[in-house]
Amino acid sequence: MLPKLLLSLLPLVVPVLSQAGAQYVDPDNGIPFWGLTEPVHGMTLGWIFPPLDSTGSLANEFIGEIVAPIDTLWAGVSPGGQMLQNLLLVAWPYDGSIVRSARYATDYVQPLAMSGPVLTDLPSTKVPKLRYTGTNSIPVNTFGVPAWVFSSIGVDTPADPQSTFQEHTDFGFFGLDWSQAHASADDYNNWAAGGTGGGTPTTTISTPTTTPTQPPVTATPYDYIVVGAGPGGLITADRLSEAGKSVLLLERGGPSTAQTGGTYGPTWAQGHNLTKFDIPGLFETMFTDSNPFWWCKDVNSFAGCLLGGGTSINGALYWIPPDSDFSPYVGWPTSWGNHGPYTAKVKSRLPSTDHPSTDGKRYLEQVSTVVSQLLNAQGYTQITINDNPDFKDHSYGYSAYDFLNGKRGGPVATYLQTAKIRKNFTLKQYVYVLNVVRNGAQITGVKTNDTSLGPDGVIPLTSKGRVILSAGSFATPRILFRSGIGPSDMINLVQNDATAGPNLPPQNQWINLPVGMNVQDNPSINLVFTHPSVDAYDNWAQVWANPRPADSSQYLKDQSGVLSQASPRMNFWRAYGASDQRTRYLQGTARPGAASVTTVYPYNASQIWTITVYLSTGITSRGRIGIDAALTARALVNPWFTDPVDKQVLIQGINDVLSTVRNVSGLTLITPDNTTTITDYVNNYDPGSLNSNHWVGSCSIGNSSSTAVVDQNTKVFNTNNLFVIDASIIPGMPMGNPHGMLMSAAEQGVAKVLNLTGGP
Template sequence: MFKIQGSESCCNSSEHVVTPVPGHSALVLSQAAAPYVDSENGISFWGITDAAHGVTYGHVFPPLATSGAQPTEYIGEIVAPVANKWVGFSMSGSMISSLLIAAWPNNGNIVFTTRYATSNVLPDVYTGPVITTLPSSHVNSTHWKWVYRCQNCTTWKNGGSIDVNSTSSVPAWCASTIAVDNPANPATTMVQHTDFGFYFFPFGTAHVSAALYNNWAAGGTGGTLNLLLYNFPSARNRRHWRWLLIIDHHYQRGPTNTNGNSVMILLQISSFSAHMLLSVDYIIVGSGPGGIIAADRISQAGKSVLLLERGGPSTGETGGTYQANWTKGTNLTKFDVPGLFESMFTDANDFWWCKDITVFAGCLVGGGTSVNGALYWLPSDNDFALSAGWPSQWTNHQQYTSMLKARLPPTDAPSTDGKRYLEQVSTVVANMLIPQGYRNVTINDSPNAKDHVYGYAAYDFIGGQRGGPVASYLRTAKARKNFQLQMYTNVLNVVRNGSQITGVKTNDTSVKDGFFPLNPNGRVILSGGTFGSARLLFRSGIGPTDMINLVKNDPVAGPNLPPSSQWINLPVGYNAYNPSINMVFTHPTVDSYNNWATVFTDPPAADAAQYLKNRSGIMAQASPRLNFWSALGGSDGTTRWLQGTARPGAASITTTLPYNMRRSNLHYNRISVVGIKSRGRIGINAALNGVPLVNPWLNDAGDKSALIQGLKNIISTVPQVSGLQLIMPDNTMTMEQYVAAYDPSTMNSNHWVGSNIIGTSAGQAVVDVNTKVFGTNNLFVVDASIIPTLPYGNPHGHIMSVAEQAAAKILALAGGP
């Protein structure tokens, strides 16, 4: 939260749990903030204890007003082990333009500071709040506790505020193991926090009566605990669900206040969705496209499903709240508006990217489908062919692709008015391709046509908003009582006894050892993505020995490994696949939309207004405008295919040639080659972060020559298009020099596949034809990592078709629940 340099914000997916801490008794309900009572002062808080550092953050508000202004204050507490030199939080979940509060111990006292920042630098001291330290605050040899009243703390300057009536707010916490520079001075400088995260907090339910609040605010103790709960399953479903309700025995007897009088604990069953599913038929890890579709189809079959997501919400319907200022007052988040796609890569508050994977990976509900450009190509027959590495049992994909298309129809005109916007780039690129023999097609009407064709970009947007599996499959799954989505739950490893998986271990310390068990014959499905699922296998003793030994040497993860006699040696991490390269052109007719630089903070007013009115216009479409394909020969006789994406502008440009950015006359192509032989390896480092170990880019001579030829083909007709100029590569480089000098780190198209490849042999593959991990009885993988080669189009649609087929195969497999 507090920092001096860099661009990281205080918001990121992390661990958010409620557990008993010294001097506390916790009432545990879920991963979100839950009610608990501080046994020293009798105050009923709502809060969490973050699993990584053991710090409790609690808050309670005065009663909501029936009319007029809502409360502007609350009572809070922080209880922290002394290893935490300072901790802090942002009730709005953001570092920038938000009230920030931090505290630390000094000579037996608590020092606190209020700060405010307008950019990612050390926040300034902010004098608006009035904070009073309450009597039960103290420092001892193991912990320090700060209990305080915070007045004028729900609103702050520049119109910032929290909604104290909200039931889906996402505050942020941060902690540091590095002391502030001058502990006696609240205005001290300090270095960036060493960890941070955020969590769900139902502000609207964390209110008590005026009598209770005023008593506590004046330093009094004792009171009533309100437990709010709903959606208790009916008797006919109880075989699927087990509920956890823990009340410390001290409170069942009744604690005493400072006057020695007994305090009654009153449990009031009311209306808050805070339930926990403990033992289920299926645990699915990761809410990307594979996990969501598998969860929907399996719960549709009547099985109980727990879907665990390490990150938080995305779109408004999932509880997301991260909005552009121009969308305030709507339910539209950054992830809902298609035109904000390019800003995913330029926003300093990029909490949606996984911070422990060194390439782009989405850690939030929807995974990559909530942050990508949503290009949506229905797979071709060749995408599932034997020649593409698929087992024969998978070649008949049409019925599953048809199921996908029925649930989620593609569109190449996403604006609700049926018009296409910023289409100048489509005309220019088409004029370059037509002389080369390309023809115009509606691409998803002819999925098998992938040679010398071009067409308008197609998406899975719905009604001018981001659609994808979140707005389709997840929506129907959430309506079922046998389905539960739990966010902010980081699965660390599967728990297994030899070949049998018994459940998963998580960061959720609100359950014993963070363990979520399976029902008899239950199954676990990993859907954490190409990097995430591979790492989970390593941490579960499955994969190459060098990777498992890195886990073994980790002081936290190592003890969770099964004995080495139960390790399963599979080629996890190999066969990684992901190539692309960029070219930049200019043309006087093309509007680059200022390279999308201000679409989040300050888009053209007319465009923003048009979108808000009826979900039409430029903001109803992501930046890609046209796609094209052609077959390429190779020096080795192998056919490869070039796929291109053209868009007006892009998030970043590198060129030595001048171009008129003010006149916005730029357009950009991304070129990928599929059907190639180059492969790499991914894995983990000593910190257990997901990393590429061997880059998969152009390590085959035939691949490289095919790419160079394909690029030369594209630019061969540039002179035939009046006003068209190639500026990257510029006129000082040959295409061979350009490819040779291309930075490998920028060849990442974010389309990683293949780390847990499907096949018929454990020596050559990680999962079998039913997506079950070789050597296990009940562990499966359903995500991009099982795909043997990249499909012809962006893999977005291909992954979803794979998930449809995988779910059917898993359900049909004998021995399940």
């Protein structure tokens, strides 16, 4: 038998009830547990709590047990009911004893060992004692739904409590009235000290009662199911619910900012209701944190799996789209040309600012001064960028953001908040959408990993309902592949997967569309300089654990100062003609610090700063996004420099940027240094470092199913009620970072969906 565990309080996320718990008494120790004997595998799970009014450490623990046949290769419990953001207890037999550990998972990957919980065996019962303090707790005075897991496959290293293991082979949930699972203080303290007895048997684990049969799971149908709570999904769900439709928004991750329930922040900000995602100055630490739970683990590129998606983890550069962003020149249908009313809607919800500190001042602006000297000599004009969105040739200005009141703004601070107050809007987090469920062209619902939302995890639509995919440029294609929509080579990979294959529709219902094709991303090159006036701000390396005291104090006081802004300080654009008669635009972003330095020069690290040079609107290089045999989303063909003209223009642009370096006293280019030419520097640049993470086009909008995935109304070709509204529909690179342009596109896209006949 496996041992009995003394556990703690932990979060509850309600899943499905398949069985009901009751009271029983363990015959070995006489403790009256509340729990369940699971009849298929013969496991018993039980808990007993101290009194409800307990204080101190006693309020954060309980006695619990997992009892299972010795041939069980490993077993586990989640008192909170789900894998994510919950304490997980796992145990297995080895060499005549029991090995066990406490785990925690932030995504659907191997749960990692926790350093906080302490397991201590109680002498008379062999019960390990665990004490764990979490941010949430089991609802000890009401009803809850714990989960159990069972595996017939052994762990990889049985002697090691932190061994890795394969996914469980079976699992289940059961209902439990936690309010009844409390003992007197005297009885609880006796058992916690190793004592026995005191329970009145109602049943025992050797002769368990038959648990009552529960009613079948029912599912609520919705007019609209929106998949993904990034900028596209949040705006879409808000506008749909505003129109009176019943809306379910599904997000595979969890909270981000404090306003959304997030709690992950630096030690120095504790007690101030601020998370990593709130504080603009922590942007650079998104890429260096030792616990980066916000990145999607099944996407082979940086993609945000949390509320807000990319808008909760990016630098928040926010450009009001120029008219060219929605022109046929970049591939938009002519019906999208009048973006003004939709851009105005975004601006009214999210005004931009190029001075985000709450005191109205700009901080750490030495880089801006140096860049202006560099560009003025090249005929550039300084502007307020978002006051002149169409002025993108030889123009520069202070970086603009959608920060609000010195904190991250974006759609989580605006659109999500208005949606949440409507009774016809439902948000579910930690729900992984596997595929849409369809019968030919008709979508009937979505299949998820959450069986509490419907039988076998399937959530249905109302009779005229619609599904809108807003999962992003990588995840939306994967959902389509898993739904039998896309190139046959991708769908065949799904068909060969033992889990995903059975969920595909029949092969005669597969829909051949160019999903994943025509992908673009800005090719980008870093140029690193030093200047004696520049404060590199320790290359942003100290802002998480040990920021400059004056700056952290100022920010905590009123969200002002250096930390109220992300690292970029200046942006500029220039137009270039080329041999193919196309006009391409170059963008520059300047910031203190540097991602990397390669030079033979000695240099002063406290003076380093960077210009990242991008190529944007007008580029012709394209790649492909797909999946591999493990169904991991990845770039199959990189989208940078597949057309050599793009590279020629970028090289010319970099040379032009550098043409006036000598005009600025004290300015030194250290990467590349004078041991290489710009042409060789670009030719030898690490392809992986060209990635700007501005992926667009994988489900491109257009007028023909031979070249596009969605039509001018964002409906997936050859389906009746499946739509896509996210960055994947953008047919060509916008002028700048796509954040603002995407929100305008979402406003226009959801308006077109609502205007279509035949919907709910």
